[in-house]
Amino acid sequence: MSIRFLKTHEWLNGNKVGISNYAQDQLGDIVYVSLPQVGDKVYAGKSFCEVESVKAVSEVNSPVTGTVVAVNEALNDKPEFINSNPYDAWIIEVEIESEGELLSQADYDKLIA
Amino acid sequence: MIKLTPLYDFHLTREGKIVEFAGYYLPIQYPTGIVAEHNAVRNNAGLFDVSHMGEFEITGDNCLQFLNNLLSNDFTDLTNNHCRYSLMLNDNGGMVDDLLVYKFNDNKYWLIVNAGNKDKDAEWVNSHLIKGVNFTDKSDLYGQVALQGPKAEHILAKITDRIPTENYTFIDGVELFGQQCVLSRTGYTGEDGFEIYIPSSIAIKVAEAIELAGKDDGLLCCGLGCRDTLRFEASMPLYGHELTEDYLATEVGLAFAIKMTKPKFIGRQALEQNEPIYRRRGVELIDRGIAREHSPIYDGDNLIGEVTTGTMSPTLGKAIAMVRILKSYKGDTIEIDVRGRRLKAKFVKMPFYKR
Numbered sequence: 001m002s003i004r005f006l007k008t009h010e011w012l013n014g015n016k017v018g019i020s021n022y023a024q025d026q027l028g029d030i031v032y033v034s035l036p037q038v039g040d041k042v043y044a045g046k047s048f049c050e051v052e053s054v055k056a057v058s059e060v061n062s063p064v065t066g067t068v069v070a071v072n073e074a075l076n077d078k079p080e081f082i083n084s085n086p087y088d089a090w091i092i093e094v095e096i097e098s099e100g101e102l103l104s105q106a107d108y109d110k111l112i113a
Numbered sequence: 114m115i116k117l118t119p120l121y122d123f124h125l126t127r128e129g130k131i132v133e134f135a136g137y138y139l140p141i142q143y144p145t146g147i148v149a150e151h152n153a154v155r156n157n158a159g160l161f162d163v164s165h166m167g168e169f170e171i172t173g174d175n176c177l178q179f180l181n182n183l184l185s186n187d188f189t190d191l192t193n194n195h196c197r198y199s200l201m202l203n204d205n206g207g208m209v210d211d212l213l214v215y216k217f218n219d220n221k222y223w224l225i226v227n228a229g230n231k232d233k234d235a236e237w238v239n240s241h242l243i244k245g246v247n248f249t250d251k252s253d254l255y256g257q258v259a260l261q262g263p264k265a266e267h268i269l270a271k272i273t274d275r276i277p278t279e280n281y282t283f284i285d286g287v288e289l290f291g292q293q294c295v296l297s298r299t300g301y302t303g304e305d306g307f308e309i310y311i312p313s314s315i316a317i318k319v320a321e322a323i324e325l326a327g328k329d330d331g332l333l334c335c336g337l338g339c340r341d342t343l344r345f346e347a348s349m350p351l352y353g354h355e356l357t358e359d360y361l362a363t364e365v366g367l368a369f370a371i372k373m374t375k376p377k378f379i380g381r382q383a384l385e386q387n388e389p390i391y392r393r394r395g396v397e398l399i400d401r402g403i404a405r406e407h408s409p410i411y412d413g414d415n416l417i418g419e420v421t422t423g424t425m426s427p428t429l430g431k432a433i434a435m436v437r438i439l440k441s442y443k444g445d446t447i448e449i450d451v452r453g454r455r456l457k458a459k460f461v462k463m464p465f466y467k468r
Contacts (some may be wrong), residue, residue: 055141055341055423
């Protein structure tokens with residue numbers, strides 16, 4: 001399954017979740033990510049963490065409902081990785097129970113155009 | 114109506130991310146980003162549009178008497194071509210604004226005021242005018258750029274040989290593109306640097322000339338975002354955050370700008386009658402996270418203050434904050450409530466950053 005998006009600019013790729021290039025560009029330099037913990041429940045369309053840039057705080061919504069099975073601890077030391085490589089910088093990996101309303105790459109590109 | 118600065122097209126050409134700030138459209142950052150722009154100023158140089166700042170001209174025979182009553186600092190020993198920082202107090206000892214005074218000569222001064230306060234400042238100044246003093250708001254005639262950073266002087270030397278050598282001095286009548294500019298060695302970043310008051314018609318030309326002159330020296334065009342992080346690291350207060358109408362001027366750590374030795378100035382009586390209850394201090398977060406403005410501060414269950422500015426310091430790589438906290442609090446650490454989470458922080462010395 002290829003990458004898909006929430007309207008609120010989060011991506012789901014396989015069972016990994018991150019934020020889109022558009023989202024990181026809007027936020028600017030990211031300096032802190034408040035990671036959830038393995039075992040936490042996440043809910044489709046609901047916030048599961050906060051990403052902070054120098055100027056703003058933004059909530060990150062989960063594209064899926066399920067349980068967190070891994071968090072990207074590397075973001076603790078290098079949150080700016082989200083700016084430089086938004087599609088490699090996954091935030092959590094989820095054991096998926098159900099999906100939210102997801103857009104294809106083409107539809108997402110139309111949304112932000 | 115939101116105003117454009119004379120450099121608005123300059124920002125658009127460079128794809129500045131435009132926001133509304135204090136009634137003006139200004140770039141919060143360029144595509145380079147806040148951190149890169151911040152670092153450029155610390156390591157090389159940065160060019161800012163600060164045209165939104167207000168230029169108030171005070172002229173006449175009684176300028177000194179007028180300013181010494183209107184403002185908290187003492188201008189008696191201010192010499193020509195020097196600048197001095199001051200607060201302008203209300204009758205309750207709170208702050209109408211903070212500003213920079215430029216002395217051209219005994220009969221001519223400029224007050225450089227905050228954009229967001231321009232209108233109320235003008236009203237305040239007008240309502241206290243005395244005989245022999247005239248006031249003109251020159252803000253719309255001038256653009257202003259700030260060239261800041263360790264390489265600022267080297268870059269400026271490529272476009273003029275009239276450079277003020279001392280901090281807080283200025284030269285009037287520096288000719289650029291056939292017009293007269295005011296050039297001061299001042300700034301709001303904690304670095305060496307200059308501010309140039311430019312007739313609006315040549316503002317873009319001057320900005321382009323500086324940008325070109327700094328091309329090989331790592332100069333970046335900088336937005337409001339890093340202006341804030343730079344002044345914050347240097348622990349300089351920002352009106353509306355560390356300073357307000359409601360905070361007592363003796364609570365904000367700017368004693369150097371309040372001269373109680375003067376027998377009379379607006380707000381003096383209130384400062385005499387009211388003991389400061391709060392103080393401005395700096396903290397570094399021990400727990401992971403960022404304390405933002407207005408986050409409440411606790412000692413156990415007791416509310417003891419709030420954050421006035423807080424972010425991740427690009428230069429120090431640490432989350433730091435300026436806080437307004439009860440003077441009576443004697444602990445070494447505090448707890449800051451960040452959206453329901455209590456983050457521990459410890460007091461550190463200000464300025465957080467010193468060149």
